[in-house]
Amino acid sequence: MPRALLISYIDKDSFFHKLNPVTKLVITISVIILIFITKSFIHNLIIFIFIIPFAYYSKLTKQVFMPIKYLFIIFVILFVIQGLFYPFRETVLIQLPYGFAIWTEGLIYASMISSRLLVMLVYGYLFVLTTHPGDLVSALRKLRLPYIFGYIVLATLQIIPRVQSQMATIIEAQKSRGLETKGSIVKRLRAYTPLLGPLFMGSVQNAIERATALEARAFSAKCEKTSYRETIIMKKDKVIMVLTIICLIIFGVTSWLL
Amino acid sequence: MAKQDWITRIKAEFTTIAIVMIPIAIGINQAGRLIHEALGLPVWLDTIGTIFTAMLCGPWVAGVGGFFTNVVTAIAYGRATSVFFGLVQLGIGFLAGFFAWKGWWKKWWKVPLCGIALAATAALISAPIVVTVRGGVSGQGIDLVFAFFLATGQNFWTAIFASRFLIEILDKGIISTYIPWAAVKRLPEKYARMFKYTKKVR
Structure with a gap:
């Protein structure tokens, strides 16, 4: 039988759990914007490594890396299809029999996309693991x-x-x-x-x-409604949000220049 | 003034029953996966609830419902990439609702035509998303079709669009449009009159 409520939230007492959901949403969205700005997969891998301290501070070091299992098949197919049939191919890396070849551009493209997927899924999963949906909804209602x-x-x-x-x-x-x-x-x-x-x-x-x-229960009544779970935006949330956006700009600009 | 009218008209679409239909439509979309597993045909049924809502509650409600299908999937399973594919669901819900508004679901022979239009829309919206987010790969049988088109020397975009369209046509062309349509047709009158758009479908 299915579970009563389907959420992957894990209750822990950590700095990350206590942050306002909006702050965590800002961090996640900034990371996702950033990986679409970067030009090479090495930058994405650096962003990926930053998850380790986050995971450590949220006390969920193991669980954060769970989505990698799900990604594995996609990575294999991605590398095979793009390595063999990438449309903007120029240089041959390895010549295969029957006129097939593995192309360097295809492999670069595949590693770019797979590093992007990796970062997106891991950061998205961290957000979901540390945020109760009820808190998220109440925080968004505050906005x-x-x-x-x-x-x-x-x-x-x-x-x-x-x-x-x-x-x-x-x-x-x-x-x-x-x-x-x-x-x-x-x-x-x-x-x-x-x-x-x-x-x-x-x-x-x-x-x-x-x-x-x-x-x-007066669902469509036009009055102010109260919620069971309350969230407040504290000073540390504001500081972290501003820092995240500054980091986004700095990383974005440097990844273009380098 | 005209703009104000638009907003109030859209707001009027979101009656309590329409809002309640949204989570249920998302539930049906998810339950479609169980049938897909039981029957093992390339028919995903992942938009069937969205199309059903479109026939009952119109384009705006169905569009929101479709988009939130993927938002909730992202929240429940932590797959951030699925939010991007919410745009496909939004497009399908909106278009199916638009057909309902125009009264194009009324004749039985128009249903498959609308289904083909929905399949083409799904392919058109999902192709650029699948390329930017996942490099054209979805980790399912469709990748073989895509690889086949690429190997036969097709243009990249032709390959991805054609493979998506081929795989959508069986789902949206027949099952995902015909069965909700038949269900709306057979809905008892006492239920049907609670929804705004049933008059335009039956």
Whole structure:
């Protein structure tokens, strides 16, 4: 059975956990902007190395590097496809039989893209690990973002596991009625209707019930709403945000000059 | 004054039931993956909830719902790259809702045509994103098609667009448009009247 709430947040008592979610968001977005500015993968690798002190200070040294496992297959395919078929190829690195060759430009391009992916995923994962979604939503609401966005994020995290278990039930129920999920393509294409029909009908019913429940709690009332989790932007948050943006500019300019 | 009207009109689309539909649509998008695994066909169903919402609640709600599918995936699993692909979902949701607004889903033979338009849009938006973010590689069977097109000496952009379009056509051309459409058609009247756009689809 799926978990009740699907989040990867790990509760620890660290400097990074205590930062305001907005500050962490600014850091993450700056890093992502930076890796699209840089011109060579060596710069990206330097940015990647900076994750180590961050991970250490958030007391999550091991977990931060989990996404690398997921990236491995993509890296292999990326290097094979771009190494062999990169469209702007010029110099041959290794000549292969049957007219194929490994091209230097392709490998440079592949390493550029893979270092980018690596940095993005690891920093994104650090953000998710150290930020509770509830805190993120309440911090974004403080920035006067419409509360609809907050509702969408939090409600979805609860609904996804529920819909998934509903779907698993439908699959089991239809199989027990003799639905064929194996066989020819036509047979399998026919199986979509009995599987998706109940899901749609059930979800519409669910939506109407939820809407009634929300309205009973004054969801669309135009008044100031309070939230359970409170976040405050402290002085250290402001200092760190300014420092991050200064760092972004310095790194961005130097990576262009070097 | 005219601009003000636009904003109020868009805001009026976000009724409570429409807002509630968004998380449920995202849930359906995610549940599509389970069916994909059970049946093992190259039909991802990852936009099926977005298209369903588009037929019920219109372009703006479906666009927001589509974009947030990927934002929530990013928050839940920590995959920052998936936010970029939210633009594809946004485009599909908006376009499907636009078709609903125009009343193009009414005739059964127009449904596959709209599906093909959605597949082309998906390919058009996702191609530049997949190139800048992932170097044209997605880690699935589609990469073989892409490599085949590149190996036969196709232009880079033709290769990536053609491979994406080919793989989207079975998903969006048939399953992901026809089944939500049939569901909206068969929705009991007492439910259907709660949504604004059902009149324009049935």
